[in-house]
Amino acid sequence: MEENKLNYNPLYLQVKDVLMKRIVDGLQKPGELIPSESRLAADFGTSISTIRQALALLVAEGVLVKKQGKGTLVSDRKVKISFLSWMGETRRGEEILNGLVRKFEDKCPPVAVDIIPTTYPETRATLTRLISSGRAPDVAQIVSHWTSFFASSGAFQPLEGLLSKENISSRLPEQDLFGGTYQDRIYSVAWGLCPISLVANRNVMRAAGVERLDSPMTLSAFEECCRRISAIDGPDAPAAFGLWYTPGVETDYLNIYTFLQAFHGEFIDENGTLKFDSAENIAGFTWLRGFVADTRLFISDIWTIRKRFADNQIGFLLDGPWIKYLLEESTGAPFESNFQVLLNPVQSNAESKSWTYNHALAICSQSENKLYAARFVEALTNDRELSGWYSSQVGILPPNLQLLAAPEFTGEFFSTYREQLRHAHSLNARNPMFEKAMFLCVDAVKKILFEGASIEKELAEKQYYLRMLYYD
Numbered sequence: 001m002e003e004n005k006l007n008y009n010p011l012y013l014q015v016k017d018v019l020m021k022r023i024v025d026g027l028q029k030p031g032e033l034i035p036s037e038s039r040l041a042a043d044f045g046t047s048i049s050t051i052r053q054a055l056a057l058l059v060a061e062g063v064l065v066k067k068q069g070k071g072t073l074v075s076d077r078k079v080k081i082s083f084l085s086w087m088g089e090t091r092r093g094e095e096i097l098n099g100l101v102r103k104f105e106d107k108c109p110p111v112a113v114d115i116i117p118t119t120y121p122e123t124r125a126t127l128t129r130l131i132s133s134g135r136a137p138d139v140a141q142i143v144s145h146w147t148s149f150f151a152s153s154g155a156f157q158p159l160e161g162l163l164s165k166e167n168i169s170s171r172l173p174e175q176d177l178f179g180g181t182y183q184d185r186i187y188s189v190a191w192g193l194c195p196i197s198l199v200a201n202r203n204v205m206r207a208a209g210v211e212r213l214d215s216p217m218t219l220s221a222f223e224e225c226c227r228r229i230s231a232i233d234g235p236d237a238p239a240a241f242g243l244w245y246t247p248g249v250e251t252d253y254l255n256i257y258t259f260l261q262a263f264h265g266e267f268i269d270e271n272g273t274l275k276f277d278s279a280e281n282i283a284g285f286t287w288l289r290g291f292v293a294d295t296r297l298f299i300s301d302i303w304t305i306r307k308r309f310a311d312n313q314i315g316f317l318l319d320g321p322w323i324k325y326l327l328e329e330s331t332g333a334p335f336e337s338n339f340q341v342l343l344n345p346v347q348s349n350a351e352s353k354s355w356t357y358n359h360a361l362a363i364c365s366q367s368e369n370k371l372y373a374a375r376f377v378e379a380l381t382n383d384r385e386l387s388g389w390y391s392s393q394v395g396i397l398p399p400n401l402q403l404l405a406a407p408e409f410t411g412e413f414f415s416t417y418r419e420q421l422r423h424a425h426s427l428n429a430r431n432p433m434f435e436k437a438m439f440l441c442v443d444a445v446k447k448i449l450f451e452g453a454s455i456e457k458e459l460a461e462k463q464y465y466l467r468m469l470y471y472d
Contacts, residue, residue: 012053015044019054023063023074023110024371030076030110034064078112079372081138084127087394089119092329096393103386104379111372131155136364138373144179144188144358145429151182152432157363158185162374167382170400172421175356178270179426188362191381192396193404194320195354195417195424196258198222198342204229204238204315215416216343216352219262222316223291229315230296239298242305242317245445251302253441254357254427258318258344259291260284261353267441268428274470276441277456277463285448285455292449306330310338318344320357321417324395335395341416343423354424359396397421433469440465 019040022028035043040051055072058064065075083101088094094117101113116137118126124146130136136155150156159180160168171177171189180188200213208228214221226240244255253267260266263284266275275281298305298314306323308314310330324335331338343352361380363373379386381399391398392408397417403409404418431437444462447453 011046012050012057015040015046015050015054016057018044019058020063020371024375026108028074030074032074033071034074036071077110079110079369080112080114081367081369081372081376082114082116083139083141083376084116084118084123084130084137085141086118086120086123087141088115088117090326090329092325093394096325096390099393100380100386100390103389104376107379107383107386108375111375113376131364131366134366136366138364138367138369139376140362140364141191142188142360142362144190144356144360145427145434147180147188147360147362148182148430148432149435150362151185151187154365156187157365157367157370158187159189159363159374159377160186162363162370163189163378164382167378167400170382170402172399172401174425175421176358176399176426179356179358179429180360180362182430188360189377189381190356190358190399191361192321192359192391192394193399193421194322194357194359194396195420196318196320196344196357197354197417197420198258198344199309199317199319199323200340200342201238201309201312201315202338202340203312207238207312208232208315213340213342216346218348219287219345222345223294226291226295226315230294236313237296238313238315239308240295240315241297242309242314243292243297243299244302244305245299246301249301249442253438253445254355255302255318256288256445257355258353259288261355262344262346262350263287264353267437270425270428272428272431272470274463274466276444276466277459281459282455285459289449289455312338321395321397321413322359324413325393335413341413343416343420351423352420354420356421356424356426358426431470437466437469440469 028034037048037051041048044051055064059066062075062077064072066072085097087097097115101115105112123142127140147156175193176190177186180186205213210225210228229238229240232238245252260281263280265278265281265284268274298308305314305317306326307330309317310327327339328335344354346352361377363370363377367373380390381387384403387398387400388403388406388408395413397409398404409418440462444458447458448455
């Protein structure tokens with residue numbers, strides 16, 4: 001058997017690991033007798049004393065129990081694993097998360113999942129604090145571009161060998177695996193694929209006299225729609241666009257990144273070459289400055305923007321596919337009743353580009369139950385029943401390519417995000433300094449869009465400091 005091809009010493013630990021994996025994978029169920037020592041010795045091609053050493057460890061850990069007159073059985077005790085997640089920060093999100101955990105526990109009776117609740121803004125600090133105190137969760141929900149920071153400090157466990165080969169091979173390399181890789185090893189995988197795309201409020205469009213929206217719109221057509229919304233009079237007149245801006249948060253740069261992509265701008269290419277002061281970014285920031293000056297914007301944090309968008313006070317925003325359940329919770333109506341997702345605006349005859357703000361899962365190195373943690377990640381991302389149900393409830397795209405093609409992920413909403421995904425890629429955040437670099441980019445956004453700084457000089461200055469941060 002492939003699992004018996006053991007390549008490291010001591011031998012009894014190899015046998016123990018294989019037996020443990022059989023139990024975790026459900027090949028040996030709670031209450032079942034395991035094969036006799038002589039049978040196991042024949043299976044593994046080892047001595048009975050080696051088998052006894054391995055079994056003794058599993059008994060000491062409570063995985064196996066010896067019953068007088070019966071033999072050695074798989075313990076029926078529950079193994080607890082902890083899961084840090086922000087999915088429960090809304091009422092509907094909490095219902096979905098709890099339902100998912102119950103489904104997993106029904107399919108994997110030996111495991112009990114303890115949810116560590118947090119909110120998205122607090123997740124990174126909470127995870128850092130838990131790791132620092134030696135109380136890291138077994139599994140953590142993150143966004144992909146946090147991977148290198150935690151992996152570089154040894155906080156995350158490489159996933160090759162823990163997740164199945166089928167799980168890894170069923171994923172998109174550029175839109176998923178690239179984002180969770182550090183030093184050529186995979187440390188996180190997408191829980192859901194989340195390309196950023198343009199979302200329109202149908203009610204605001206009607207109020208502005210906009211009857212039809214192309215997907216994608218050209219940038220000039222998008223600007224015209226925003227001008228028509230900005231022309232609506234009255235104290236309750238809606239803003240045309242919701243711009244994320246909460247100083248000190250890296251998403252303030254990533255929010256406008258989609259518009260830079262329309263000009264083929266980027267922060268850094270896949271080879272690690274910084275491109276912040278490129279001609280493409282200069283063109284993108286030039287367009288953005290004009291757009292900000294000519295458009296009635298609502299500038300705030302994303303949570304406030306989403307609320308006002310749901311209340312018909314904003315015409316457009318950029319967001320990921322999780323917007324489906326958030327807006328449905330806010331309005332009490334199906335997404336399509338009030339909103340429409342569109343491919344990102346483009347220059348004439350160009351391809352609509354995006355980046356993936358993937359919700360991802362990582363296993364912490366401190367976990368004492370890595371195999372069970374891996375079973376949990378495997379189920380959440382590769383099990384058709386669990387992953388498919390969760391993705392359809394939340395609105396995110398499942399990472400399994402076969403599941404992504406399932407009938408439940410058709411329809412206008414999913415089809416548009418799936419099309420956007422085809423032209424999306426993971427950010428190159430493989431340098432552990434990526435998060436610090438984002439603060440330099442945010443400062444450039446502030447100075448260019450709101451303080452009138454020279455675009456060329458500001459981007460050149462930031463490129464200089466970015467090089468120092470990344471390469472020196």
